[in-house]
Amino acid sequence: MEKPQNGEKEEPKASICGYDSLHRLLKDNLNPHQFQEVSRLLTGLNCGKALETIALPESATALSVEHGFDLQAFSFCADKELLREPRVVKVGLIQNSIALPTTAHFADQKKAIFEKLKPIIEAAGSSGVNVLCLQEAWMMPFAFCTREKKWCEFAEPVDGGSTKFLQSFAQKYNMVIISPILERDINHGEVIWNTAIVIGNHGNIIGKHRKNHIPRVGDFNESTYYMEGNTGHPVFETAFGKIAINICYGRHHPLNWLAFGLNGAEIVFNPSATVGELSEPMWPIEGRNAAIANSYFVASINRVGTETFPDPFTSGDGKPAHADFGHFYGSSYISAPDASCTPSLSRNRDGLLITDMDLNLCRQLKDKWAFRMTSRYELYADILARYLKPDFEPQVISDPLLHKKSS
Numbered sequence: 062m063e064k065p066q067n068g069e070k071e072e073p074k075a076s077i078c079g080y081d082s083l084h085r086l087l088k089d090n091l092n093p094h095q096f097q098e099v100s101r102l103l104t105g106l107n108c109g110k111a112l113e114t115i116a117l118p119e120s121a122t123a124l125s126v127e128h129g130f131d132l133q134a135f136s137f138c139a140d141k142e143l144l145r146e147p148r149v150v151k152v153g154l155i156q157n158s159i160a161l162p163t164t165a166h167f168a169d170q171k172k173a174i175f176e177k178l179k180p181i182i183e184a185a186g187s188s189g190v191n192v193l194c195l196q197e198a199w200m201m202p203f204a205f206c207t208r209e210k211k212w213c214e215f216a217e218p219v220d221g222g223s224t225k226f227l228q229s230f231a232q233k234y235n236m237v238i239i240s241p242i243l244e245r246d247i248n249h250g251e252v253i254w255n256t257a258i259v260i261g262n263h264g265n266i267i268g269k270h271r272k273n274h275i276p277r278v279g280d281f282n283e284s285t286y287y288m289e290g291n292t293g294h295p296v297f298e299t300a301f302g303k304i305a306i307n308i309c310y311g312r313h314h315p316l317n318w319l320a321f322g323l324n325g326a327e328i329v330f331n332p333s334a335t336v337g338e339l340s341e342p343m344w345p346i347e348g349r350n351a352a353i354a355n356s357y358f359v360a361s362i363n364r365v366g367t368e369t370f371p372d373p374f375t376s377g378d379g380k381p382a383h384a385d386f387g388h389f390y391g392s393s394y395i396s397a398p399d400a401s402c403t404p405s406l407s408r409n410r411d412g413l414l415i416t417d418m419d420l421n422l423c424r425q426l427k428d429k430w431a432f433r434m435t436s437r438y439e440l441y442a443d444i445l446a447r448y449l450k451p452d453f454e455p456q457v458i459s460d461p462l463l464h465k466k467s468s
């Protein structure tokens with residue numbers, strides 16, 4: 062797709078000047094040398110080289126053609142070490158739109174999403190993906206803009222239908238799967254959480270993490286549905302490395318990223334649902350910055366498409382009532398601790414991003430930049446402890462001549 066035919070033809074929906082990613086727009090419009098230089102600055106170098114693409118099995122590419130999803134695959138390397146073998150993990154990220162209109166029966170909507178995801182998960186499994194992550198609240202439309210309570214019906218217990226659906230793939234493909242869902246906590250009064258469940262490569266449930274920071278911005282009226290998480294910053298030690306999940310809006314909180322790093326995460330997944338007008342310029346920066354600052358890999362996933370709801374809603378900003386959130390712009394990507402990153406998946410199509418990463422790179426970057434050793438955490442523990450007290454006074458030194466009139 063991608064290239065606009067001529068001025069008269071309509072551009073594909075939600076494209077950037079007819080291209081479905083910035084990377085593809087640049088590749089088609091710059092000469093090879095210019096493209097190489099622009100990519101070096103935009104996506105960095107890994108071990109001194111541009112990121113390499115990797116070949117995938119024919120079965121996976123055939124599935125992507127048949128079902129029309131974007132399929133891209135890259136490899137991050139690390140320097141060879143004398144005392145440690147490389148620790149290469151294959152990570153997969155899935156972004157997708159919903160499968161039926163939001164007016165369809167809820168059971169049909171959920172079933173249709175399962176059906177839509179099957180071939181994409183199969184493509185990941187047959188490509189040898191070790192750790193697969195889906196997008197935030199993948200088993201439902203992102204209805205939290207509406208404030209209507211009927212959408213709570215989509216919530217499921219940790220061992221509910223969507224977990225069972227994914228457990229079979231985890232077992233079949235020896236694959237860890239991270240499943241971000243709307244959780245119904247049966248044992249605690251049926252309250253609702255925004256939760257990521259970690260399914261082990263034997264199909265077992267390793268544990269869960271609940272979203273720490275709830276947005277209060279634009280149409281993201283999520284605080285109507287669930288509370289800030291109570292699970293801290295767990296790191297899950299899996300057969301394929303130490304992983305953590307920072308759900309969506311948590312990516313704006315540097316201390317949230319830090320805490321996962323302090324607990325030893327090597328890959329932090331950021332399953333998200335966010336829209337163009339609100340956050341698109343922030344998207345390529347925040348995950349990448351977190352990877353650099355914390356010496357781990359970050360895998361950023363965003364849903365795709367425009368979801369229209371039956372009843373218009375407002376968000377107290379004086380704008381007219383509307384029935385959709387805006388466009389979820391996909392653009393999932395992976396960042397490495399050495400400041401390199403993959404190109405993004407499509408802005409308007411379902412997609413699977415597969416990336417090999419040598420986890421040895423994390424320690425190599427810690428040794429190189431020594432961010433942990435230079436961090437001065439005690440300074441920050443001190444100001445945070447003081448800031449939390451009601452009688453906190455900001456440390457401001459005013460110019461004694463601040464109010465002097467200039468002559």
Ligand SMILES: NC(=O)NCCC(=O)O
Binds near residue numbers: 197308340
């Ligand atoms: N799902 C979610 O937390 N979205 C908030 C918007 C954003 O963080 O870009």
